[in-house]
Amino acid sequence: MTEHRNVNSKKGSVNYKIRLAVQTVVLAAFICLLIFADPIAEKDGAVDIFLCMSPLSAIGAMVAAKEFIVRYWPALIVLATSVFFGRFFCGWICPLGTTLDITDSLLKKRRKNVSYKIYDGKRLKYYILAFLLLSLFIGHQMVGWLDPISIATNAYTIVIHPYFVSLINSFFGFLHEFYFISFVSDPVHAFLKEALFALQAPFFRGHFTFLVVISVIIFLGLFYKRYWCRNLCPLGALFALLSGWSMFKRVVGENICDSCDRCNVDCKMGAIDDTGMKTQAGECVLCMKCQAICHTSAVRFMRKQPTEQDEPINLTKRGFVTACISSAVVAPLLSLNFQKKKSQGNLGIIRPPGSIPEDKFRAKCIRCGECMRVCKTNGLHPTILEADLSGMWTPQLIPRIGYCAHDCVLCTRVCPSGAITRLSKEKKQRLAIGKARINRNRCIPWVGYARLPDLDKNWEDVSCGVCEEVCPVPTKAIHFNTYVHGNGKEIRRVYVREEACIGCGFCEKVCPVNGRSAIVVEGIQPQVIVKDMSTTEGGLFPVSIEQWKRKERTSVYAGKDKLFEYMNGGAEVYLSYSFIQVSTATYIKSNTDKSVKVNIWEFGNSDDAYGIYAKDRAGQGINIGNEAALYENYLWVWKDKYFISIEPYSGSISPDDVTFVGTSIVDNLPSGKVRLPVILGYLPEDGYVQRSSRYFHEKIILDNLYISDRFIEKNVFNLSEQTDAVVADYKSVKSRSPFKLLVVKYTDKHVAEESFNNFVELRESWGEKNLDTNGLHTFEDLKGRFSSIACVDNIIIATFFVETREKSELHISAAVSKAKAIQGND
Incomplete structure (x- = not known):
């Protein structure tokens, strides 16, 4: 190796530093989008922008689904740009590549006996790409398992972020035991939990599988830098195939280069031969390192590369034939759905709300884990073998860990492939993703009823009803079949009104029975809209209040039975007054995401309407109706025999919003002479x-x-x-x-x-x-x-x-x- 001075190319050094800065900013943006996914998705931000950049995922989702997916427009831009700039995405943008650059530098001292000669192992990624593409055309989606953006998203979502939060919690939990430190450490801990959007450490079932996958990818760096990118990445292979048209190819000045071999040793992709003159254009990721370290300034990046400096990849027909045969053999095996056969055609797993029918869902889902990251209750988890091999790593709801929140639609907003379709809150709240089933052999009231002879001798309270209390369905999907004993005691046996159940899993989550819940939700396919269980009437509500428009019809629940359908858990309180009916409506403000929910309760006399109003009121008094109270953006009003409550439903609702709507609603009600009780x-x-x-x-x-x-x-x-x-x-x-x-x-x-x-x-x-x-x-x-x-x-x-x-x-x-x-x- 020729001796040289330690002098860098000034231009190359600048380019190299720019590339490092871009990599740093892009990785930081990627991590921030994952950490702050919830608030960004709430505002309809592009949380999935990185996933939408992957041409491999785009091809996989579109071919498998046999449709063009507009959301993948960034991938088309990346693909077109790669025609002119080769594998720039791998060296400048890819979050997995940047992560491997970091881990490779940490493994540098342990990387020994590395050969710096060009080798044929890099062609494996082309065969993997052929394997994946052929499997798509015969109807099986496997791209998500090997797409680097999906792998990076899963690694940070399911492994790195939860482990990091757990580590922080353990560390500050230890410091909390020391009073002289805790007064400083506790506020810092609270800030970090809020900043990381992890008030509790998220947990994902199957996280160990992803830990093994990302660990293997990282520790392959003991053999070569960026081993994954060199030899295995199918997205890199796709970019490499386009690099022949690249405007930036590595060119070495023959009369300037002194064959010091430094560029060959430092090339993270092993794209430079041991003379320093030849380059595999499809392997170069434009990292600019060779240009930065060249002490003779011999390296340039130009449109035309001398033929003698191009080192081609030695792809073989045997390799492609083997890949195609493997795909033709392996892909059909994924259709062997033992779970579905075992359950007589019904998988039973609960897919996220808005999921398309199962076969298309598996075809479109790219296994990115984005929906799991934004799930507020930590209820979405990757499947392992519940959906068999073809559905591995696709999302499922596990209610015992976390239920599907009634007012949350975040997972429907972040899916890049359209496997989960976008839903409004109103539609989502009426969409059944599963149906609850009571296991009478485990349910406390039913088990108590079964041992009635024993209760005769020694009575104990076996009523429960927690599932009924939390059911978010307005008419309640869980009701009671009450047995009244001779001693006047009751056993409230729960049952499910299947036609009203939306399968959110809240009941299964809170069931107090240890181990497997006594009420279990089973997924249904296809997901269906449940019918409205109430009658409708709109006379008390104006169609519009300036910019506020009433949404569709209003609902009325008249009499005791209907009130129990509407709010079974707390109906007794309202029935202790002269309840007649409650009418509900939603008003939406034009051209905004703001909406409010209005309830008008009608009683037999004004005294009772006042009683309910006085029970609920809070905050400051304002001049609406006979009496009103405003607390933040909640409003309660008493007018004659009516009690009106107005609460925020979506968007950023201000006190002025509820006051404006409330005033108009109250003015629309009939008036009469009223006095306090x-x-x-x-x-x-x-x-x-x-x-x-x-x-x-x-x-x-x-x-x-x-x-x-x-x-x-x-x-x-x-x-x-x-x-x-x-x-x-x-x-x-x-x-x-x-x-x-x-x-x-x-x-x-x-x-x-x-x-x-x-x-x-x-x-x-x-x-x-x-x-x-x-x-x-x-x-x-x-x-x-x-x-x-x-x-x-x-x-x-x-x-x-x-x-x-x-x-x-x-x-x-x-x-x-x-x-x-x-x-x-x-």
Whole structure:
């Protein structure tokens, strides 16, 4: 080897540094698109831009699906550019190539006994390309397994990002144990979790398979730099076939080169022979390293390369024939679907919402893992053999790990190939991707019902219903078949209304049964739109409110049965008032992604409408209807016998948006003479906390109001639909915390007296001392707080959690005086 000075070509050095900078920026952009995929996809950003750049994936998806996919337009640009610039994509853009450059530099010291001569192993990638293309034409998609962009996406999504997040969590979890460090480390940890969009470390089933794949690709670098790119990458082979027209080919000045062999040793692709003069044009990735290190400035990149400097790849007919025969033999084997045969034609796996029919889905899916990355609940995972070999690495929903969120459509926005079609939120929420099934041998209520003879001897509560509570379907796809025992106890046996089930898997996720869930969702093909289970009526809603347009029809749920269909889990609260019906509609703002959901609840009288309004209201009062409350971008309004709630549905909804829509909706409702419920007039003014009153009839509401440290199981106050009751908060200037005052009005004074006595007996049974003063009973609890109660005709008045006895009895006396005055006027 000729001695030389350590001097670089100035122009070559600049080109080399530019290439390094571009590589760094592109890899950073690739990683950022993966980390910030969720918010970018929410705004319809091009999260899949790198995947759409792969001509190999584009060819694979289009040929397999037998259609042109517009979304792959970046791949067409890359393909056209490669005609002029050869394999520039491999050296400047490919994220897997850049990753291998980094790992190869780390393996440099362990790479020994490397031959720098041109060798024939590089032709293997051409045979792999032929194998993949032929398999496409006979109807089998295998491109996704070997496309470098898909491999890089899976590596960072399924392996690197989760492992990195787990490492961070473990490290900061260790630091958290040290108080003198944790006050600094905990905020840093919180910031990193938010920055990495990983409040919990994502976990992917089958991640070890991908770890093995990427590890093998990396550690092949012990033999040659960029071993994958040199010998195995089918996308590189495709670019190499186009490099013959390249405008930038390596040319060496014969009279300038001193055959120092440095370019041959440093070439990451092994594209330069041991003389430094010849180059395999199809292997050169335009990294510019040879030009940068050439001390004689002999290397140039030009349109025309002397014939004697071109080193061709020695491809053989035998190799291509072997590749074609292998494809013809292997591809049909992928059709042996043992899982489908075992399940009598139904695979049972749950595909993401919007997935096209199974055969086309496998053909179009490029196994990139992008949908898995954006799944908010970490519910999407790669299949291993669940869909047999032909479906390996395609996405499936595993509800026990994560359900399909009702308001999420991110996976439908990031699929580059169209295997998952784009869906609106409204359509997605009505799309059934599976159907839930109850395993009665594991379901708690059904198992309890099966052992009814044992329960007769020793009764225990076997009702569950968690699945019903979380079901997001408006009419509920899970309902109860209630068995009432002779002792009055109930067993609520769950069942699935299959026609309403959308297969989201939320029920399977939350099932409290250990191990395999008692309710299991099975995927269906093809995915279908479930029918609307409600009746429709649009009279209460205007068709448009300036720029806000009402979406299609409105839904009405009238009566007890329909209300249970709409919101089974919380219907009892509304039924404790004089519920008539609830009407729902969605309004969309023109030319934006903004939409709001409007619910109009109708009751038998204005008092009950006020009661529901007062139960839900929060935030500041505003002047709409008879009374209204605004909290951020949520609005609650009471008008006559109606309670109106308006909430954001999609887009960035502002308080002004809901206020504007709410005002118009309320103005459209019929008006009448309205007053607050009479019983609110019994409340003393002194210390009253504004907007704290809760008006109700039955015990179910009182159970949700904190009036005791102990749960009062019995209906001590004899609350029923005939009683009127109100609870309000009070707080004086000197009080450390507020206390509560309850007023209950009965139709019969004997019931009031019985309720009064029940309360006195209850507090005495708790061991509290009864301080009786002329019919006013006061009790002191273990925390030194006082409760008082008095009975005036058909009214009882009670206080809870008062700091002093004097203040407790003072407020009772004030309320008694108001009650007597009102009763006297009546």
